[in-house]
Amino acid sequence: MDNYTKQKINRLHPSIQAEVITIVNECNTALKGKAKIRITQGFRTFEEQNLLYNQGRTHPGKKITNAKPGQSIHNYGFAVDICLIIEDKIASWDTAKDWDNDKIADWYECVKIFAKFGWEWGGNWKKFKDLPHFEKRGHNNWRKLIKLKQDTNGYVILKKEYYA
Template identity: 65%
Template sequence: MDKPTIDRIALLHPDVRKEVAEIVNECNAALTGRAQMRIAQGYRTFDEQTKLFNQKPKVTNAKAGQSIHNYGLAVDIVLIIDGKTASWDTAKDWDNDKVADWKECVSIFKKYGWDWGGDWKSFKDMPHFEKKGYKWQNLIKLKKDKQGYVIL
């Protein structure tokens, strides 16, 4: 697991940090070739969400508070090829095992109970995974702990 991934996991909601680290390690073990998975984005502040929402071209439909990222319960991934090149290619099989590397990661996330943005009907978000069962409409109402994370 690379340093950017470790740093981004450390900012996720405390209830999912260990699980996300396990998922990353399992993905990287499955990707026996040139690709390794990196967490490209995890926790996002409301200010960061507002900037993304206002960005052109449009990259998100979620305003501040409306993204599961704002609660540390979502991640976006990228594959790092040969330790240097970022890839969001969902079809490439870098390890030549007859399964697209991206799909290997999707399967592992789903095994742990995470929803994949690639399954969404309207706005497909291929790099996005979020912990199943959480809705921003409920999370925004919850109290926060001393570190600022919602109390689940």
């Protein structure tokens, strides 16, 4: 696991950090060729979300999100975006490439591993496909998360009522 990925994991909600480490390690074990998984996005502040939301609207560039601040699961630390790093230097978002020649696209090997741990893949969404995006099921309702109190580090405090 590369240092960039470790840094992104360390900023995720503490309740899922260990699980994400396990997922990344399983992905890297499954990818026996040139590719390894890298987390490119994790926790995102409301300010960072606002900058992304304004891109293509009030700032130059292509629209990349429909989520306003508070409406992204990234804002609560329960989502990651990934890419594959080829030979430790080239970022790839190619979902079809089979770098390890095992007849399964490397990206989909990772999709299966995330799913095994109860993560939803943005590539399965009907309206806005977000291929690099994965979010933890059970924590992916921003309307509930935005109402929760935060701890001193800014993470939402999960209570049993959240799951009801």
